[in-house]
Amino acid sequence: MKTLYLVRHAKSDWGDPMLDDHERPLNDRGLRDAPAMGHRLAERGVAPDRIVTSTAVRARSTARLLARVLGIGDDHVVELDELYAASGRGILNVAADLDDELGVAMLVGHNPGMSDAVGELTGEWVELPTCAVVECRVDVDSWAELVEGTGELLAVDTPKH
Template sequence: MKTLVLVRHAKSSWDEPGLDDHERPLNERGLRNAPVMGHRLAERGTVPDVIRSSTAVRARSTAQLMARAMGLMHEHVELDERLYGASPETILEIAGEIDDSIGTVMLVAHDPGLSDLAFSLSDSTIEHMPTCAIAEFRFDIESWRDAVDADPVDVWFDTPR
């Protein structure tokens, strides 16, 4: 069994209009929501073995705040520049590269790729992933490479609201 947890970064700040999109930080709501969602995952019993995050500041910060809330260290957060603006196919490719000894992986990325992938994997029940939303998919597979073609056996979805 493999568990793929997709997380859209928490709410980001638009306070600095000239700031490059990649460098935008979290706003106050994002700083509050990320730990709350990390606690919800931990309470659910879903603590990732590996967290991979987009290199964007808002995604990195979300991943680090959630990791801390789940009792994990920053070392659990790996950065992958391919997750910034990734398509659903790229996100699944990244999941497919995970070592098969890993049971649960969290990928922190952006829309529209995350919503499109969640929509596809959830058989159209998850239409949109708002900021800091979590979509968890459990697959009855032994290799992460098989996630590309597998249908999840269980889907869970949660948002900060």
């Protein structure tokens, strides 16, 4: 049995129209929401063995803020280009490639891929707002066994809850 957290990055700043999408930072709300969600996770005893994030600035910042609050060192945060603009299937492929020694993993990325990944994994379709965190139990012994329908949606938390 594995636990997978799927996280949509926190709210990003659209203030500079010349900035490439990949380089957009978090806005003030995003900078507040990510640590707040981290504190909620910490209160529930969540401690991912690894956080894997998109290389986009807004996703990396979200992942680092969550990691800091959860007491997870930078050596347990991995950046992957494959998560930037990934489809739901692409996100699940990243999860399927995780090291089997990891029992709890967190992926930080973008919509619509994150919402699609939740639906494909659990059969439950949820439109994730920014900084939403979804907890899924995955009934597999090896991450490589993770396929459509092997997950159970345990919780959805958003900054507005």
